Amino acid sequence: MTKDRDAVQELIQTQQEVLEWFGCEGDFFIKPLLDCEWTINDTEDFYFLSYWIKQNKRVNAVIVKRNGLPMLYQKKKYTMVVAIDCVKIAFVFRNSRRIDVELE
Numbered sequence: 514m515t516k517d518r519d520a521v522q523e524l525i526q527t528q529q530e531v532l533e534w535f536g537c538e539g540d541f542f543i544k545p546l547l548d549c550e551w552t553i554n555d556t557e558d559f560y561f562l563s564y565w566i567k568q569n570k571r572v573n574a575v576i577v578k579r580n581g582l583p584m585l586y587q588k589k590k591y592t593m594v595v596a597i598d599c600v601k602i603a604f605v606f607r608n609s610r611r612i613d614v615e616l617e
Contacts, residue, residue, distance in 0.1 A: 559575060575597045
């Protein structure tokens with residue numbers, strides 16, 4: 514498996530390389546959906562991403578704006594859309610950075 518390498522560091526490096534390739538900064542989770550059909554719709558104030566994970570199974574997400582513009586990044590044959598979707602996120606921390614505090 515990942516016996517001789519640090520899989521967490523490789524994941525972080527790969528995500529950074531994807532962001533640099535698209536020419537953007539990111540504080541978001543990257544979710545590859547390369548085989549899904551998708552579309553973008555807009556209203557007067559909002560942009561929406563819709564994608565289909567299965568036939569007749571559409572997921573809708575609100576596209577995030579930065580400086581009033583939707584966060585859409587196109588490069589060659591790919592588009593990265595930064596949107597708000599209900600997903601589980603795995604937060605990965607260093608054990609050495611854990612602190613014990615009582616929260617109010």
